[in-house]
Amino acid sequence: MKQAPIKVFFMGSGSIGIPAVAALHESSEIELLGVASQPDRPAGRKKRLTPSPLAAWAESEGFSVHKPEKVSSQEFVDYVASLKPDIVVVIAYGQLLRENLLHLAPFGCLNVHASILPSYRGASPIFSAVLNGEKESGVSMMQMAKGMDTGAVYRTHKVNLDKNETTGSLEQKLAEIAAKQLVNDIQDVVYNGLKAIEQNHDTATSCSKIDKSFGLIDWDQTVESNIRKIYACQPWPGTWTYYQVGDKLKRLAICEASACESSSSNRTSGEVVLEESCLKVACSSSDLLQVHRVKPEGKREMDVKDFLLGAGLKNGDSLTSGNS
Missing domain, CATH: 3.40.50.170 (Formyl transferase, N-terminal domain)
Known part of the structure; x- marks a missing residue:
């Protein structure tokens, strides 16, 4: 039955x-x-x-x-x-x-x-x-x-x-x-x-419950912890950092990234390294995080190569938490 x-x-x-x-x-x-x-x-x-x-x-x-x-x-x-x-x-x-x-x-x-x-x-x-x-x-x-x-x-x-x-x-x-x-x-x-x-x-x-502010990237953390944060914060709240344009700080959302091989150079956390249209950023211990896709403030998500064409970033510039 x-x-x-x-x-x-x-x-x-x-x-x-x-x-x-x-x-x-x-x-x-x-x-x-x-x-x-x-x-x-x-x-x-x-x-x-x-x-x-x-x-x-x-x-x-x-x-x-x-x-x-x-x-x-x-x-x-x-x-x-x-x-x-x-x-x-x-x-x-x-x-x-x-x-x-x-x-x-x-x-x-x-x-x-x-x-x-x-x-x-x-x-x-x-x-x-x-x-x-x-x-x-x-x-x-x-x-x-x-x-x-x-x-x-x-x-x-x-x-x-x-x-x-x-x-x-x-x-x-x-x-x-x-x-x-x-x-x-x-x-x-x-x-x-x-x-x-x-x-x-x-x-x-x-x-515990995640607060929106958690998505701010701390470049003093390791490469691996920042990459995990980038993926954990998708689709919400997203991850972001700031870069200098003239006398203004602009927000830059980082949507996709990967770890690079350890760097032997002594770099400051957040330091920008540009290599053949690639954007790399120093984390703790000078290890580098390579950024693949970004969403600049007020713009669409894009490949990092397209972003770099007009961003005005130079080797040695810094990405920051926006507090400085």
Whole structure:
């Protein structure tokens, strides 16, 4: 006898959850009862109220999206309870869930967390994996608990990071693997008795929310740490430095770079080295970072050769933090 579809209520805000909610909606094994997301927030220069990435997608697909200001409000909890879900699925929602929601459904809340737990609990697991040069990452299907990503884990699905992996490209990988595995994992939890395994809390690491100012490049850091920052900050907040044009400092976003062989010359951090239409910049220990693509202030992204044609940079000039 065919089993009845599993009743799922979905909660998410980030774009990483879009493939997953689409997979739930398309599956004949799942009855998607509803979608909740963060309230619309002011965005852009004009501060227009803008839905979260997931809410914008869901609304464009015809979903009615609930946007409680406080996810723990009794009104919202009563609404979810009235739908009688078997399980609540959460991906990058953006608010901590309290006890009144965590234990509402018979199988609780299943959170899809974008790291190999117990590593990188918190708000920026994808960014942190790229920034720290991890070789692999993954999604952990975890049983939500009161703490921040402390719940027991049902399964972890791993992916390898490419050499030039960015936060954006890794997020896409993790979104796809979450969507691919989610329906099967939910079925195993609800119908097949899949048990969650307690995390090793002694080895847990955490990561905090990233501030926009983090993208400013510090040339006193190593080449490798600056390259990891450049890729970790894509697509947001981007990385940038400043260069002198007359008596003005202009912002220069660095979009792509690589490490050069160690230099034997004694150079100052931030010092510009021009070699055959190539822009290289000294980091700590005089090691050189080669810049490939940039976005000058007020202009489009371009190849560094095109930038150098009109930038007026000379050997020995300096790129700076803009504070000098």
